[in-house]
Amino acid sequence: EGYGVMVLNPNENHLEVERPAKPTPLPSPEVSDEPTEKRERKVDRESKKKRDFYEKYRNPQKEGETEQIPIRENGSPEEHLLYVWDHFVSNAAARNVFIVAHSYGGLSLVELMSQREAQVKDRVCAVAMTDSVHNIWHQDASKSIQEWLQQHCRNWVSSPEPLDTPVEPMLPDCPRLSAGNTLAAVISLSSQPNQPFIFFFLCTN
Secondary structure, three states, X not given: OOOOOOOOOOOOOEEEEEOOOOOOOOOOOOOOXXXXXXXXXXXXXXXXXXXXXHHHHOOHHHHOOEEEEEOOOOOOHHHHHHHHHHHHHOXXXXXXXXXXXXXXXXXXXXXXXXXXXXXXXXXEEEEEEEOOOOOOOOOOOOHHHHHHHHHHEEEEEOOOOOXXXXXXXXXXXXXXXXXXOOOHHHHHOOOOOOOOEEEEEEEOO
């Protein structure tokens, strides 16, 4: 809002702006009896030393120093998901919503249900999790949320067992199935493993 750009990545919950350059104090004029030509040569030599030192020990990262400004209402993955739900998903014309949640995305989804339980139940048809790290006990999920997850959600987890083989559940929330491999990057179809994300699929029929 206000920037003409919609940020949909909870891993980038801030704007980066260049820090204003600090004013360099002007050197106080020195009174010297040296001839002007000799003084200029001395200044040139010192400048060359500074340039050589800079090129040898320069820090490109420091040169591009930025200041991080948190994006309002998107300071965490949980806040971000709630914002996306309130401003985009809930206002969409689609009647049926399907969700794919990876890693921390599953935890964010349970937090969303804690705050928008009735809306999520009314719109979301099914949830596919991949190596979700949610925990219904630590997150104080209500019994009604646990029952809904049991019926509408499946969590595909890292496992050497064949694809879709039932895996021993850790908590009484949603069935766990084998993803058929132990590589998180393959499970999530993500180029970087263990990065939290959520996909919303909005269907009109």
